[in-house]
Structure formats: structure tokens, C-alpha cells
Amino acid sequence: MTATTQTVREIALEHPSSIRVFEQFGIDYCCGGRKPLAEACTAGNLEIGAVIAALEAAEKGPRPEVEDWASKSLERLSSHIVTTHHAYIKRELPRLALLAEKVVNRHGSNHTELPVIAAKLAQLDEELTSHLAKEEAVLFPYMASLERALANGSAKPRNCFGTIANPIAMMTQEHDDAGRLIAEISNLSSHFTTPEDACPTYHAFFDGLREFEQDLHQHIHLENNILFPRAIELEQTAN
Structure with missing residues (x-):
């Protein structure tokens, strides 16, 4: 294979x-x-x-039902990303921040990596909040309008960034930054392994971080490997 x-x-x-x-x-x-x-x-x-x-x-082995996003419209894929992965980030990061505060207050003196993890999580929150807003307000709507224009035989929509490859390059770099931060958090936490003295909140925090990392990887995969290359290819057909 x-x-x-x-x-x-x-x-x-x-x-x-x-x-x-x-x-x-x-x-x-x-x-x-x-x-x-x-x-x-x-x-x-x-x-x-x-x-x-x-x-x-x-x-x-038995395969779970997996959506073939490569065959779906850019508008449908970007909408899925917003309603599934963006919504998850917006819901989960505040929850993780509260858990981080509790765990640092209770265990930070004995486990000095915890304040560092909390600081990196706060940085990730700040960067992703800005990142999601740019995708939702500018990039994804432009992709959808470009796709509709080509389907209808209309002129390519105007934009303020030239080729779509420019904002995509910025979004991809921000994905790299987010990936680096979650990898650093994973390494600091020994890949989300709790120590023997961990309380239930400590376990919940690391379990949440592990799930967040998995969702972020799936999210970035859909954008970097499917959505963005298809959007660039679509724009090129319009020129």
C-alpha cells in the first residue's frame, strides 16, 4: 500500500x-x-x-464513514471547517484556559513546566483567534464567491490581496506557528502524560490538550492539503 x-x-x-x-x-x-x-x-x-x-x-480493517472533501465544493468544505473545527477551537480554548489556571495554582510549584504550558496555550489562543477571524471574514468568503463566479461564467470577484496564493501563504505560515506551539506543549507535558500526584482537574486538562491537538491536526490537514491547493488551482483556471 x-x-x-x-x-x-x-x-x-x-x-x-x-x-x-x-x-x-x-x-x-x-x-x-x-x-x-x-x-x-x-x-x-x-x-x-x-x-x-x-x-x-x-x-x-473496518473503515469509519469519511467524507470525501476533495470532491465537495470549496464553499461546503470551508463551511464544514468553520462549523466543526473553528467552533471547536472557540469553545475549547476558554475551557482549557480555566483548567490551566486551576492546575497551575494547585500544582505549578511542584511541576514547573505547567506555567510554561499555560503561557504557550495563551499564546496559541491569541494567535488562533486572529487567524480564524481572517479566514472567516476574508479568505473563505472570497473562495466561495470565486467558485460561484466561475460556475456562473461571471467575472472573477475583486479583492485587496492580488492572487489568492498571498493570503493562503500567510494562513499556512500561521498554521505552522500553531503546529509548533501545540508540539511544544506536547513535549513539555511528556505527550500529555500526567504525573502520579495529578488531581482529576490535571487529568482533564491534559486529556483536553490531547484532544485539542488531534482536532487541530485534522483541521490544518483539511486546509493545507485540500482546501488551499484547490482554491489556488481554481483561481488559475479563471485567469
Whole structure:
């Protein structure tokens, strides 16, 4: 099924069942997905044979219902991203911030990584809040209007940024920044492993961070690997 020279991104796009495997092994399939599988395994000190075996088992096993977003309209995909992943971020980050405050107050003196995690989480919150607003107010509506214009044979809509590749490059860089911050949080928390003296709130905080990381990776995968390349290609057909 999988050639070790294929990039992680290519495998994730061709075989959606691989995403859970990549999450299991801690392989980045969104921001860092342009690495060949062999290189990603080496970087993570992973046995490539074990990863390939898990990928093949996932491909042969029962498959959950997965939406084929590559065949859907840009408007439908961007709407899904907003109502599913953007809504999750807006709901979850305030909750995680409250948990972080409680855990730092209770355990921060004994676990000095906790205040650092809380600070990085606050930075992630600030950056993502701005990022989501730009996508929802400017980029996604323009994609939808461009798609409708081409479908109707109308003129390409006007914008303030030239080619759509310009804001997409900015959004992609911000994805990289968010991916780096959540990776730093993961490393600081020993990949969300709670210590023996952890209280229930501590467990809830790390469980929430783990789930947030998984959702963020899925979110960025949809944008970086499907939505953005298709939008650039669509604009090029309009020129």
C-alpha cells in the first residue's frame, strides 16, 4: 500500500484511515506532512516497519464513514471547517484556559513546566483567534464567491490581496506557528502524560490538550492539503 518515499501528506490524502495511525505514532501529517514517510519515521525514532504494518492493518480493517472533501465544493468544505473545527477551537480554548489556571495554582510549584504550558496555550489562543477571524471574514468568503463566479461564467470577484496564493501563504505560515506551539506543549507535558500526584482537574486538562491537538491536526490537514491547493488551482483556471 505505502511506499516509504511517499510523503506523509500524500498518504493521508490517499488513505484517510492512515490519519489515526499517524496520530497514534505522533507523526505530523498536516504542517510537517511534506516529509517522506521514511524521513518522518527517522525523525521520530520510529521503526518504519511497525508504522507500515499499522497503516496496512488500518487500510484492511473496518473503515469509519469519511467524507470525501476533495470532491465537495470549496464553499461546503470551508463551511464544514468553520462549523466543526473553528467552533471547536472557540469553545475549547476558554475551557482549557480555566483548567490551566486551576492546575497551575494547585500544582505549578511542584511541576514547573505547567506555567510554561499555560503561557504557550495563551499564546496559541491569541494567535488562533486572529487567524480564524481572517479566514472567516476574508479568505473563505472570497473562495466561495470565486467558485460561484466561475460556475456562473461571471467575472472573477475583486479583492485587496492580488492572487489568492498571498493570503493562503500567510494562513499556512500561521498554521505552522500553531503546529509548533501545540508540539511544544506536547513535549513539555511528556505527550500529555500526567504525573502520579495529578488531581482529576490535571487529568482533564491534559486529556483536553490531547484532544485539542488531534482536532487541530485534522483541521490544518483539511486546509493545507485540500482546501488551499484547490482554491489556488481554481483561481488559475479563471485567469
